[in-house]
């Protein structure tokens with residue numbers, strides 16, 4: 463069951479909607495673009511009774527500003543989104559380090575958190591994302607989509623994105639999953655169509671203008687797990703291979719039969735990787751990490 467949200471102040475009169483469950487080491491899950499908390503629906507079982515992180519982790523699942531239940535305006539840069547997450551941790555009274563796990567745009571935010579708020583992190587998990595900035599062509603495509611969203615509405619973003627998010631191969635994980643492709647694609651489409659055009663446009667500009675994080679990532683001194691769907695065509699496995707070569711000590715897991723939405727396409731496979739990573743932090747504790755429950 464997905465917990466009810468609450469609004470948590472993040473400064474300047476703004477709030478973020480956040481859902482939480484479980485107790486223990488905070489594990490923050492940051493959604494991709496232009497999505498919200500609902501893409502993490504398959505992860506709540508991690509901390510439910512009998513789940514592998516029951517009593518060991520506190521899941522914290524926000525909607526970034528302007529997305530889902532969080533009021534806009536959307537933040538204009540990825541760095542500002544990361545500052546919001548740090549403020550959210552303050553607002554939740556989480557003073558000690560947290561694991562932060564972000565998918566795609568959420569992964570860019572996670573990288574900025576590691577660069578700007580290092581002491582807030584116990585470890586980072588980058589999912590279906592990349593370190594590099596956009597090239598000229600990708601940047602132009604984002605500005606073009608932003609214009610079309612302004613003229614036509616959020617529906618255009620859903621039409622452009624949904625067919626590319628989930629693996630399409632003959633043995634795609636989603637086709638064998640309990641919920642199935644149609645239900646997952648309906649969820650993604652409905653989430654995108656419910657996102658305000660201002661938020662989509664602002665976030666597209668933030669994505670287009672985000673900096674290359676390769677040099678910053680080479681200096682990350684945190685345990686790092688990298689996860690990517692083998693069939694991801696938006697941030698293909700090569701992107702995460704390069705991140706593994708860049709981030710000291712990073713571990714890469716390539717999840718078969720998944721596309722750009724690995725946690726949603728194959729929750730058991732993704733959850734096993736995330737749970738093992740969190741457990742590994744208890745087994746080799748670092749300063750500031752709470753003792754294993």
Ligand code: MLT
Nearest residue numbers: 494495565566567568696
């Ligand atoms: C996402 O899923 O957050 C987006 O695909 C990010 C991107 O387009 O770079």
